[in-house]
Amino acid sequence: MVSAQRATxxxxxxxxxxxxxxxxxxxxxxxxxxxxxxxxVAEAAGKLGYRASPAAARLxxxxxxxxxxxxxxxxxxxxxxxxxxxxxxxxxxxHDTVLLSLRNNAEVRTRVFADLAALRQRVDGxxxxxxxxxxxxxxxxxxSGLAVASVGxxxxxxxxxxxxxxxxxxAATSHLLELGHWDLAVLSGRELGGHSVRTSNNRLDGFSxxxxxxxxxxxxxLVINAGSSxxxxxxxxxxxxxxxxxxxxxxxxxxxxAFGALMALREHGLGAPKDVxxxxxxxxxxxxxxxxxxxxxxxxxxxxxxxxxxxxxLLNPEQDHAPTSHFLxxxxxxxxTTRRNRRTDKNHD
Amino acid sequence: MVSAQRATxxxxxxxxxxxxxxxxxxxxxxxxxxxxxxxxVAEAAGKLGYRASPAAARLxxxxxxxxxxxxxxxxxxxxxxxxxxxxxxxxxxxHDTVLLSLRNNAEVRTRVFADLAALRQRVDGxxxxxxxxxxxxxxxxxxSGLAVASVGxxxxxxxxxxxxxxxxxxAATSHLLELGHWDLAVLSGRELGGHSVRTSNNRLDGFSxxxxxxxxxxxxxLVINAGSSxxxxxxxxxxxxxxxxxxxxxxxxxxxxAFGALMALREHGLGAPKDVxxxxxxxxxxxxxxxxxxxxxxxxxxxxxxxxxxxxxLLNPEQDHAPTSHFLxxxxxxxxTTRRNRRTDKNHD
DNA sequence: CGAGCGATTGTAAGCGTTTACAATTTTGCC
DNA sequence: GGCAAAATTGTAAACGCTTACAATCGCTCG
Numbered sequence: 001m002v003s004a005q006r007a008t009x010x011x012x013x014x015x016x017x018x019x020x021x022x023x024x025x026x027x028x029x030x031x032x033x034x035x036x037x038x039x040x041v042a043e044a045a046g047k048l049g050y051r052a053s054p055a056a057a058r059l060x061x062x063x064x065x066x067x068x069x070x071x072x073x074x075x076x077x078x079x080x081x082x083x084x085x086x087x088x089x090x091x092x093x094x095h096d097t098v099l100l101s102l103r104n105n106a107e108v109r110t111r112v113f114a115d116l117a118a119l120r121q122r123v124d125g126x127x128x129x130x131x132x133x134x135x136x137x138x139x140x141x142x143x144s145g146l147a148v149a150s151v152g153x154x155x156x157x158x159x160x161x162x163x164x165x166x167x168x169x170x171a172a173t174s175h176l177l178e179l180g181h182w183d184l185a186v187l188s189g190r191e192l193g194g195h196s197v198r199t200s201n202n203r204l205d206g207f208s209x210x211x212x213x214x215x216x217x218x219x220x221x222l223v224i225n226a227g228s229s230x231x232x233x234x235x236x237x238x239x240x241x242x243x244x245x246x247x248x249x250x251x252x253x254x255x256x257x258a259f260g261a262l263m264a265l266r267e268h269g270l271g272a273p274k275d276v277x278x279x280x281x282x283x284x285x286x287x288x289x290x291x292x293x294x295x296x297x298x299x300x301x302x303x304x305x306x307x308x309x310x311x312x313x314l315l316n317p318e319q320d321h322a323p324t325s326h327f328l329x330x331x332x333x334x335x336x337t338t339r340r341n342r343r344t345d346k347n348h349d
Numbered sequence: 350m351v352s353a354q355r356a357t358x359x360x361x362x363x364x365x366x367x368x369x370x371x372x373x374x375x376x377x378x379x380x381x382x383x384x385x386x387x388x389x390v391a392e393a394a395g396k397l398g399y400r401a402s403p404a405a406a407r408l409x410x411x412x413x414x415x416x417x418x419x420x421x422x423x424x425x426x427x428x429x430x431x432x433x434x435x436x437x438x439x440x441x442x443x444h445d446t447v448l449l450s451l452r453n454n455a456e457v458r459t460r461v462f463a464d465l466a467a468l469r470q471r472v473d474g475x476x477x478x479x480x481x482x483x484x485x486x487x488x489x490x491x492x493s494g495l496a497v498a499s500v501g502x503x504x505x506x507x508x509x510x511x512x513x514x515x516x517x518x519x520a521a522t523s524h525l526l527e528l529g530h531w532d533l534a535v536l537s538g539r540e541l542g543g544h545s546v547r548t549s550n551n552r553l554d555g556f557s558x559x560x561x562x563x564x565x566x567x568x569x570x571l572v573i574n575a576g577s578s579x580x581x582x583x584x585x586x587x588x589x590x591x592x593x594x595x596x597x598x599x600x601x602x603x604x605x606x607a608f609g610a611l612m613a614l615r616e617h618g619l620g621a622p623k624d625v626x627x628x629x630x631x632x633x634x635x636x637x638x639x640x641x642x643x644x645x646x647x648x649x650x651x652x653x654x655x656x657x658x659x660x661x662x663l664l665n666p667e668q669d670h671a672p673t674s675h676f677l678x679x680x681x682x683x684x685x686t687t688r689r690n691r692r693t694d695k696n697h698d
Numbered sequence: 699c700g701a702g703c704g705a706t707t708g709t710a711a712g713c714g715t716t717t718a719c720a721a722t723t724t725t726g727c728c
Numbered sequence: 729g730g731c732a733a734a735a736t737t738g739t740a741a742a743c744g745c746t747t748a749c750a751a752t753c754g755c756t757c758g
Contacts, residue, residue: 006466008744019708024746032706051467055407056744059713064404065471066447074436080429087423087450091457096471098415099448101436108440117355118400122414122445230634263638285579286635289612357714368738373716381736405714408743 007048016044027052028062054096063124066096067147067310070112071129074101076228077256077284082129082151082303089307095314098123102131104227113137116144125310128153129303132198147317149310151302152199154325159309161302161326165199168295168330169206172279173251175293175332177214180341181249181277184211185222187236187261189253200253203281207251222247226257233260241268248341249277255284258292262337272337279338281330291336298328356397365393376401377411403445412473415445416496416659419461420478423450425577426605426633431478431500431652438656444663447472451480453576462486465493474659477502478652481547496666498659500651501548503674508658510651510675514548517644517679518555521628522600524642524681526563529690530598530626533560534571536585536610538602549577549602552630556600571596575606582609590617597690598626604633607641611686621686628687630679640685647677 009027013020018037026033026041044050054065067090071079087097102109112119113133119126125147133141138156141148148158152165176184186207189200208218221244226236233252237260240247250272252258258280265271272278280287283296305326358376362369367386375382375390393399403414416439420428436446451458461468462482468475474496482490487505490497497507501514525533535556538549557567570593575585582601586609589596599621601607607629614620621627629636632645654675 006470010744020745021709021747022707025707028746034706037706049464051464051470053408053470053744055404055413055470056713057746058404059402059408059715060744060746061713062746069448074433075429080424083448084423084450084452087448088452091449096447097449098445099418099432099436100440100446101433103433103437115398115400121355121400121402121404259635259638266638286608289608289615359714369715370717370739371737374737377716383736386736402714405743406716408745409714409716410743411716 006053007050009050009052011048012041012044012050015048016040058121063314064122065094066098066123067125067127067314068098068100068119068123069127069129070100070102070131072102072131073104073228074099076254078228078254078282078299079129081299085300085303086127086307089304089311093311093314095124095311113140116140116146120144120146125149125314127151127303127306127310130198132201147310147313149306149313151306154202154327156323158323159306159313159325160323161305161309161328162199163297163302163330164327165202166206166209168281168297169203169251170210171206171330171332172281172293172295173207173210174213175334175338176249176251176277176279177210177216179249179277179338182214182216182341183222183248184216184218185224185240185244185247185250186218187224187226187233187240187250187252187257189228189257190225203253226253226260228254228256230256230260230263233257234264235260237261237264238267241265241270246270246276249338250279252278252280255280255282255287255292255294258294258337259284259286259290262290262292273339277338277341283333287333288335293335293338294333296331296333301328355402356399358399358401360397361390361393361399364397365389407470412663413471414443415447415472416474416476416663417447417449417468417472418476418478419449419451419480421451421480422453422577423448425603427577427603427631427648428478430648434649434652435476435656438653438660442660442663444473444660462489465489465495469493469495474498474663476500476652476655476659479547481550496659496662498655498662500655503551503676505672507672508655508662508674509672510654510658510677511548512646512651512679513676514551515555515558517630517646518552518600519559520555520679520681521630521642521644522556522559523562524683524687525598525600525626525628526559526565528598528626528687531563531565531690532571532597533565533567534573534589534593534596534599535567536573536575536582536589536599536601536606538577538606539574552602575602575609577603577605579605579609579612582606583613584609586610586613587616590614590619595619595625598687599628601627601629604629604631604636604641604643607643607686608633608635608639611639611641622688626687626690632682636682637684642684642687643682645680645682651677 009020009023013023022037023041026038058064069083069086073079090097100112128150130152142157150160152162153160154162188204211218224236224240226232252261258278261278279293281295283294287294358369358372362372371386372390375387407413418432418435422428439446449461477499479501491506499509501511502509503511537553560567573585573589575581601610607627610627628642630644632643636643
C-alpha cells in the first residue's frame with residue numbers, strides 16, 4: 001500500500017490517468033472536477049498512500065498545513081488545557097500545531113508580532129489565547145492573510161470564544177461583597193511588565209464595577225500583578241501582607257494564583273476563610289480539594305470551540321462572514337475559602 | 350530595513366553582488382566561502398531583513414526549521430513544564446516547535462509512528478517525552494533521518510536525559526518500607542491501554558526491587574493504572590478502596606496522581622498519613638502545600654537539556670558521536686503524608 | 699448540422715531554495 | 729613566472745506543488 005519512497009502528485013496523476021493539475025484540484029475539492037475524476041483520484045491517492053508535501057504546497061502558494069497557537073505561557077493550567085484541546089481539533093483536521101509561547105516576555109512577544117509575514121510563511125492560521133494585543137497589532141494580524149481565531153479576546157475582528165470575564169469577576173467580587181467584605185484586594189493575572197494576559201483587564205473591570213456598585217473604589221495598593229502562576233500568587237500575597245497588611249477578602253484572577261495566595265497565608269500562620277476570604281476563577285481540579293471558592297469556566301471547550309471555528313475558516317476561505325463571538329457559561333461555586341466578614345474594625349482604609 | 354515584500358535569496362544575491370549559490374552557502378555556514386563573501390552576504394541579508402523560506406528550503410532538500418515534541422499528553426504538569434522549557438530552547442535556536450500530543454490514545458500514537466516519512470517531511474527532529482516505544486519503533490525512528498532526542502527514555506539509541514526512575518521509585522518505596530509499611534499499593538502512571546508513559550515501567554521496577562529487598566512481593570491487585578492526572582489518581586484510588594480496601598501505604602507514580610488519591614481518601618472520610626501513607630514523585634508546586642512527601646526532580650531542566658542536545662545534533666549533522674545519556678539528580682522530600690505504620694494487624698494479606 | 703458556450707482537463711510557468719557540477723580565481727611551489 | 733592543485737564562485741537543474749491560461753469535450757440551440 002505505502003511505498004518505500006514517498007509518492008508524489010505525479011505518481012497519483014499517472015496511476016489515475018489524469019493530469020497533475022486535475023489531481024491537484026480534485027485533492028483539494030476545488031470546483032470543476034467531474035465526479036468520475038474525483039473518484040479515480042481518490043482511489044489512486046489511497047492506493048499510493050499519497051500525502052501532499054506541505055513544503056511544496058506552501059511554496060507554490062497553497063497552504064502550509066499548520067496552525068500556530070500563541071499563548072502568554074504554556075505552563076499555566078488554563079493554557080495547557082486549552083492548547084491540548086485545540087491541538088486535538090487541529091490534528092483531527094489534518095493540521096500540525098506549532099506552539100508559540102510568549103513566555104510572558106515582552107521581547108519574545110515583539111519578535112512574534114513584528115514579523116507577521118514570516119509567520120504567514122510558516123502557518124495558515126493562528127489561534128490566540130488571551131493575548132493582550134494593541135490596536136495596531138490587531139489590525140496587522142487581521143490584514144496579514146492569516147486566518148485568526150482567539151480565546152478570551154472579545155471585541156476583536158475575528159472569531160472569538162471565551163467567557164464573560166467582566167461578569168465572572170463581577171460575580172466573584174460581588175460574592176465577597178455580599179458576605180460583608182469591603183476591604184478587597186485583587187491578585188491580577190497580569191505580569192509586571194503589563195501586557196500579556198488580556199482577560200485580566202476585563203476581570204479587573206468586573207472587579208471595579210462590583211466595588212462601585214457597593215459604593216467602594218478600588219485602591220491601587222490593593223491590585224497586585226501576580227502573573228498567572230502559583231508562584232506568582234504566592235509572592236504577590238507575601239508582598240501584600242508585608243507592605244499593606246491583610247485585606248478582608250481577596251479576588252484572585254485565576255485559581256492558581258489563589259493557590260499561591262493560600263500558600264503564602266499558611267507561611268504566615270494565616271488561613272482562609274479565617275483571616276481572609278479568598279475566591280478565584282477557573283475551578284481547577286485542585287480547587288475542590290482545597291475548598292477554594294471560585295467561578296468555574298469550561299476551559300477545554302473554549303480551546304476546542306475556537307479551534308473548530310478556525311478550521312472552518314480555513315476550509316472556506318472565500319466566504320468572509322462577519323467574525324462571531326461566543327460566550328460560554330460560568331458558574332459561581334461557593335466553597336470554604338469565603339465566608340461572612342467578622343471583622344469589627346469598620347474604618348475604611 | 351524590512352521591505353514590504355519579503356526578500357528572497359535572489360535579492361540578497363543581487364545586493365551582495367554574489368551568486369545565489371554562494372549566498373545560500375554563506376547563510377548556512379557551509380565551508381568554502383571566503384571571509385569577504387561571508388561578510389557581504391551577512392550585511393546584505395541584514396539590510397534586507399532576509400529570512401529563508403522554510404518551505405522552499407525544505408522542498409529543495411534543506412531543513413524545515415521545525416522540531417516536533419511528542420508527548421503522551423500535553424496537560425499533565427510534567428509535560429507542560431518540559432514542553433515549555435524545550436519550546437524556549439527551540440525558539441531561541443530558530444526552530445519552530447510543533448506539538449504532537451498522543452492524547453493517551455493508541456490510535457493517535459499509531460498514526461504518528463506509522464508514517465515517519467510524513468513526519469520527516471514536516472520537521473527536522475523529534476523530541477520524545479516519556480514515550481513508551483517498542484523495539485521496532487525505536488529502530489524506525491533511529492533510521493528515519495530525523496534527529497532524535499528524548500526525556501525519560503534511557504537505553505535508547507539517541508541522546509536522552511532523565512532521572513534514574515528506577516532509583517527514584519526505589520527511594521520512595523524504601524522510605525515507605527522503612528517506616529514499617531508492608532502492605533503497599535502503587536498507582537502507576539500507565540494508561541489502561543498499556544503503553545504511553547515509559548518512565549512508569551522503570552518506576553514499577555524500582556518499586557518491585559525495594560519490595561523484594563524487604564522480602565516482599567508486589568501483589569497484582571495492588572498495582573493500578575492511573576494515567577498521569579489528578580482525575581486518574583482519584584478514580585484509581587476510589588477503585589482501590591472499593592475493591593480491595595485500604596493498603597497501609599501508597600506509592601504514586603507522580604504527584605498529580607497522589608493529589609487525586611488524597612482527594613479520593615477525603616471523599617471516603619479518610620486521610621494521609623492517618624489512614625494511609627502516601628508518597629509521589631515530582632515535587633509539584635502544590636505538594637509543599639498539601640504536605641505531600643515526594644521525590645523531587647528537575648523538570649524544566651530535563652526538557653531544556655534534551656532540547657539543547659537536539660539542537661546541537663541538528664547543527665552538526667555530520668559527526669555522529671555516540672548517543673549520550675544524562676541523569677539529573679532527584680531528592681527524597683519527606684513531608685506530612687508519610688509516617689510510621691501504626692497498624693497492628695500483621696497478617697500479610 | 700455547426701456554432702457557441704460552459705464544464706472539464708491539460709500545459710507549462712513559476713514558487714524560493716539546495717546542490718551537483720562546471721567555471722573561475724587564488725595559492726603554493728619549483 | 730608558470731603550472732597544478734586547492735579554494736572559491738557560478739550555472740542550472742531539481743524539489744513537488746499551485747495556477748494562469750490554453751485546449752478539449754459535450755451539449756444546447758438556431
